[in-house]
Amino acid sequence: MAELFEYLTEPMQYAFMQRALLMAILVGLVCAVFSCFLVLKGWSLMGDAVSHAVLPGIVIAYILAIPLSIGAFIGGLFCAVATGYVKDNSRLKEDAIMGIIFSGMFALGLVIYLKVQPEIHLDHILFGNILGVQAADLWETGIICAATLGLIVVRRHDLLLYCFDQAYARAIGLPVKLIHYALLVALSLTIVASLKAVGVILVIAMLIAPGAIAYLLTNRFSHMLLISSVVAVGSSVAGVFVSFYLDADTGATIILIQTFIFILAFLFAPTSGILRKKIVSQNS
Amino acid sequence: MAKFIYNPSLEVNDITVTYNNGHTAIYDASFSLSAGTICALVGVNGSGKSTLFKSIMGFVKPVKGSVTLSGMPVLTALKQNIVSYVPQAEDVDWNFPVLVEDVVMMGRFGHMNFMRIPKKKDKLAVRDALEKVGMTEYSRRQIGELSGGQKKRVFLARSIAQEGQIILLDEPFTGVDVQTELAIMKLLKQMRDEGRLMLVATHNLGSIPDFCDHTVMLNRTILDAGKTADVFTPENLEKTFGGVLRHFTLGGDELHDDDDTRSVRVITDDERPLVLYGNKTQKSAAAKKSSTANKPDADAKITTSKAEAK
Numbered sequence: 006m007a008e009l010f011e012y013l014t015e016p017m018q019y020a021f022m023q024r025a026l027l028m029a030i031l032v033g034l035v036c037a038v039f040s041c042f043l044v045l046k047g048w049s050l051m052g053d054a055v056s057h058a059v060l061p062g063i064v065i066a067y068i069l070a071i072p073l074s075i076g077a078f079i080g081g082l083f084c085a086v087a088t089g090y091v092k093d094n095s096r097l098k099e100d101a102i103m104g105i106i107f108s109g110m111f112a113l114g115l116v117i118y119l120k121v122q123p124e125i126h127l128d129h130i131l132f133g134n135i136l137g138v139q140a141a142d143l144w145e146t147g148i149i150c151a152a153t154l155g156l157i158v159v160r161r162h163d164l165l166l167y168c169f170d171q172a173y174a175r176a177i178g179l180p181v182k183l184i185h186y187a188l189l190v191a192l193s194l195t196i197v198a199s200l201k202a203v204g205v206i207l208v209i210a211m212l213i214a215p216g217a218i219a220y221l222l223t224n225r226f227s228h229m230l231l232i233s234s235v236v237a238v239g240s241s242v243a244g245v246f247v248s249f250y251l252d253a254d255t256g257a258t259i260i261l262i263q264t265f266i267f268i269l270a271f272l273f274a275p276t277s278g279i280l281r282k283k284i285v286s287q288n289s
Numbered sequence: 290m291a292k293f294i295y296n297p298s299l300e301v302n303d304i305t306v307t308y309n310n311g312h313t314a315i316y317d318a319s320f321s322l323s324a325g326t327i328c329a330l331v332g333v334n335g336s337g338k339s340t341l342f343k344s345i346m347g348f349v350k351p352v353k354g355s356v357t358l359s360g361m362p363v364l365t366a367l368k369q370n371i372v373s374y375v376p377q378a379e380d381v382d383w384n385f386p387v388l389v390e391d392v393v394m395m396g397r398f399g400h401m402n403f404m405r406i407p408k409k410k411d412k413l414a415v416r417d418a419l420e421k422v423g424m425t426e427y428s429r430r431q432i433g434e435l436s437g438g439q440k441k442r443v444f445l446a447r448s449i450a451q452e453g454q455i456i457l458l459d460e461p462f463t464g465v466d467v468q469t470e471l472a473i474m475k476l477l478k479q480m481r482d483e484g485r486l487m488l489v490a491t492h493n494l495g496s497i498p499d500f501c502d503h504t505v506m507l508n509r510t511i512l513d514a515g516k517t518a519d520v521f522t523p524e525n526l527e528k529t530f531g532g533v534l535r536h537f538t539l540g541g542d543e544l545h546d547d548d549d550t551r552s553v554r555v556i557t558d559d560e561r562p563l564v565l566y567g568n569k570t571q572k573s574a575a576a577k578k579s580s581t582a583n584k585p586d587a588d589a590k591i592t593t594s595k596a597e598a599k
């Protein structure tokens with residue numbers, strides 16, 4: 006018992022580990038809540054697109070000497086809005102358009118990055134650097150998380166209706182355009198808030214896995230939000246500790262744990278799990 | 290909240306609707322309806338019925354003309370939560386994690402505060418609506434775990450729970466069994482007596498005289514509109530449906546041995562009636578929905594598949 010206690014307290018003697026833990030929980034929570042909507046709306050690829058599209062934003066912000074987060078936010082939002090614009094004015098499907106826009110923007114970011122050679126590590130943009138998080142980063146992420154979470158939790162019913170039945174949302178006079186763009190802004194903000202922790206490539210896992218796991222486990226949206234949050238925060242905490250002892254990359258460890266939980270849910274979910282189905286069909 | 294602050298009305302003012310692909314689905318269409326009415330909207334496939342609904346809801350913008358709902362422009366009226374609309378086919382993800390009662394509760398959003406926390410009266414309205422469409426026992430099912438007709442009934446319940454003044458139903462009877470159809474018609478009549486305004490697209494010509502006091506005939510433009518008694522004539526039906534209509538006449542000499550020269554005519558759009566004379570099924574009217582028809586009585590003269598509605 007005392008040994009276990011030591012296992013938990015030892016990493017927390019280091020200030021950088023404390024900050025990493027707090028950051029992981031914050032990011033895990035906001036991504037978890039958002040992931041429920043992304044999974045239900047079929048916007049998983051949108052998360053991928055926006056996260057890649059922040060790269061040119063960051064690099065250009067570096068050149069212009071404005072805060073990198075602002076550049077990242079503008080880059081991400083631009084990608085989302087441009088996708089909507091092209092979709093409305095062509096016959097292509099959204100996924101094809103997104104694929105073109107975000108890879109184009111990502112490529113642009115890479116080209117400029119190599120030309121400019123900024124002192125931010127490309128690795129840190131791509132994979133995050135949660136152990137290097139500073140107090141100021143925590144504040145920034147904390148404020149964004151609070152705003153996004155507040156918005157989503159208070160308006161979750163309208164957002165749910167919007168995802169479920171857009172025509173009816175419009176029929177009862179909800180401002181669907183506004184909701185659409187509010188979701189995109191919140192998505193871009195969430196990704197920006199998560200960059201320091203898990204980076205451009207890994208944030209997409211945080212934005213899909215918890216919602217996908219919860220979706221397998223329940224038929225009620227309120228439960229889905231809850232399960233998703235518990236899974237994400239649990240994985241974040243576990244990931245921080247496990248990575249400390251294994252000397253592994255923290256962001257990657259968190260995502261591995263989420264993936265592991267997903268596999269468990271896939272196999273054992275109460276109604277849809279494949280093993281569960283096998284057992285039921287054998288017993289009957 | 291007072292139940293009828295509005296005196297519902299619907300005015301379609303010379304509208305022309307052209308889709309993005311250049312196809313003009315409706316041109317120069319005008320008609321108006323006032324409170325306490327059930328109006329049938331009839332026309333062949335592709336005559337623009339659904340398009341008319343979509344333009345009344347502001348989902349497609351007319352290139353010419355305007356729509357007013359209770360004297361207000363469409364968007365204003367929608368914000369007042371006075372219009373409910375049940376589309377021909379729901380474009381939703383049936384795997385969505387919502388229960389039947391959650392879907393019907395969405396109909397109450399317009400009556401709740403911005404957090405959408407249901408009060409007692411909202412829960413009562415949901416229960417009441419589910420009971421009216423006979424879906425009470427399914428209220429805790431996930432929305433995808435229902436049959437096609439049951440799904441339709443849930444969305445109808447949602448629009449009932451909304452307590453809209455203007456109710457637009459795009460083919461509410463397709464895929465619904467006769468018993469449910471009768472229950473829905475009864476419900477609509479009840480809502481008419483409460484002063485609401487309903488516009489119902491249907492191919493179910495047989496029941497129109499029973500429950501619709503007004504009729505609008507559409508074929509890309511309004512062919513005729515007005516009281517069912519005046520508009521719903523064989524001539525108008527001929528005009529609306531052209532050669533598409535199934536037509537079936539039994540002459541007096543085939544019917545009986547006396548000198549009565551009157552004939553029996555059966556006119557139908559898509560749902561073929563079962564026509565029986567004595568115990569013989571008449572050739573040209575093979576039953577598509579025979580399961581919904583009553584077993585012929587020995588003395589039955591004529592039974593149409595939907596004639597039980599009478």
Ligand SMILES: Nc1ncnc2c1ncn2[C@@H]1O[C@H](COP(=O)(O)OP(=O)(O)OP(=O)(O)O)[C@@H](O)[C@H]1O
Pocket residue numbers: 308309310312314332333334335336337338339340341377
């Ligand atoms: N989104 C669209 N884009 C282009 N044309 C359309 C679109 N929707 C419908 N149309 C065309 O507009 C015309 C009217 O269609 P609409 O759906 O209003 O017919 P309807 O009267 O509801 O038919 P049904 O009885 O089959 O429901 C049709 O010719 C159809 O092909």
Ligand SMILES: [Mg+2]
Pocket residue numbers: 338339340377459
């Ligand atoms: Mg239609």
